[in-house]
Amino acid sequence: xxxxxxxxxxxxxxxxxxxxxxxxxxxxxxxxxxxxxxxxxxxxxxxxxxxxxxxxxxxxxxxxxxxxxxxxxxxxxxxxxxxxxxxxxxxxxxxxxxxxxxxxxxxxxxxxxxxxxxxxxxxxxxxxxxxxxxxxxxxxxxxxxxxxxxxxxxxxxxxxxxxxxxxxxxxxxxxxxxxxxxxxxxxxxxxxxxxxxxxxxxxxxxxxxxxxxxxxxxxxxxxxxxxxxxxxxxxxxxxxxxxxxxxxxxxxxxxxxxxxxxxxxxxxxxxxxxxxxxxxxxxxxxxxxxxxxxxxxxxxxxxxxxxxxxxxxxxxxxxxxx
Ligand code: CP
Ligand code: NVA
Numbered sequence: 001x002x003x004x005x006x007x008x009x010x011x012x013x014x015x016x017x018x019x020x021x022x023x024x025x026x027x028x029x030x031x032x033x034x035x036x037x038x039x040x041x042x043x044x045x046x047x048x049x050x051x052x053x054x055x056x057x058x059x060x061x062x063x064x065x066x067x068x069x070x071x072x073x074x075x076x077x078x079x080x081x082x083x084x085x086x087x088x089x090x091x092x093x094x095x096x097x098x099x100x101x102x103x104x105x106x107x108x109x110x111x112x113x114x115x116x117x118x119x120x121x122x123x124x125x126x127x128x129x130x131x132x133x134x135x136x137x138x139x140x141x142x143x144x145x146x147x148x149x150x151x152x153x154x155x156x157x158x159x160x161x162x163x164x165x166x167x168x169x170x171x172x173x174x175x176x177x178x179x180x181x182x183x184x185x186x187x188x189x190x191x192x193x194x195x196x197x198x199x200x201x202x203x204x205x206x207x208x209x210x211x212x213x214x215x216x217x218x219x220x221x222x223x224x225x226x227x228x229x230x231x232x233x234x235x236x237x238x239x240x241x242x243x244x245x246x247x248x249x250x251x252x253x254x255x256x257x258x259x260x261x262x263x264x265x266x267x268x269x270x271x272x273x274x275x276x277x278x279x280x281x282x283x284x285x286x287x288x289x290x291x292x293x294x295x296x297x298x299x300x301x302x303x304x305x306x307x308x309x310x311x312x313x314x315x316x317x318x319x320x321x322x
Contacts, residue, residue, distance in 0.1 A: 005312075047310060051105075058273070068306060091114055139174050162249065234246075
């Protein structure tokens with residue numbers, strides 16, 4: 001049985017190898033039960049989720065609302081223009097009040113610290129729906145997609161080309177636990193990854209026998225990689241830096257020419273929303289691109305996370321080998 005009673009899901013750093021694998025297992029199980037078998041399964045009947053979104057969202061919001069509803073629960077979308085959060089009421093007080101109404105809280109925030117305040121001051125599990133540091137739900141969906149595509153994750157090499165942002169941080173936190181090697185190309189100054197996260201990922205890599213290789217050369221990063229991954233060069237909250245960012249990432253666009261140095265059966269991931277700067281149409285709309293499957297998997301992974309924080313779940317599927 002898989003159950004993480006009342007834990008917070010702020011970063012995959014807090015979950016060990018078996019726990020990350022269990023979440024992917026539950027996600028596959030739920031996908032099969034709902035999508036293929038059309039089962040009626042409502043373990044969260046009577047449960048309520050609060051969804052705080054300080055930033056825009058298509059995938060995270062809709063996947064969470066629909067996933068929670070399928071499990072029998074009810075969710076409340078809470079945007080900063082609707083609730084008192086941070087304007088008429090402190091985050092601390094909001095956390096305490098919401099804990100009295102809700103069973104679980106998902107939040108997308110500008111400051112990762114705010115998630116920690118919600119977790120510390122409230123009394124219900126808090127799920128990170130994206131912060132400037134991490135996007136763990138996205139990393140889970142990415143690994144589920146790769147597991148489905150390659151049938152096993154162990155030994156795969158993932159190349160990241162672009163900004164050292166929340167997405168690569170979360171991929172780096174989980175990759176060693178899943179046996180995945182990471183090759184990262186980011187421009188040196190100001191666009192690189194968080195040093196502490198790199199150190200932590202490097203430690204995990206040596207524990208798990210995987211590698212983490214960092215470079216500034218996109219072609220070097222993509223060499224023999226099984227999967228090429230990128231994201232926008234201008235994350236939410238960085239709009240004012242757009243001009244200088246576009247300059248800093250010159251030469252980082254993923255193209256078929258770049259993919260030619262990857263493994264012959266390479267595939268492509270992007271968390272979306274996508275801008276043409278970071279990946280051209282030839283790659284983005286190619287048959288190697290798994291982006292629509294990846295987006296759909298956001299639903300099955302958030303469903304697995306929310307379920308396992310609130311209730312125990314016994315998958316019917318055999319546990320994949322990963
Ligand atoms: N990938 C992702 O988190 O998308 P949204 O911003 O649409 O939620
Ligand atoms: N890095 C992007 C991800 C969007 C899903 C951002 O933070 O805006």
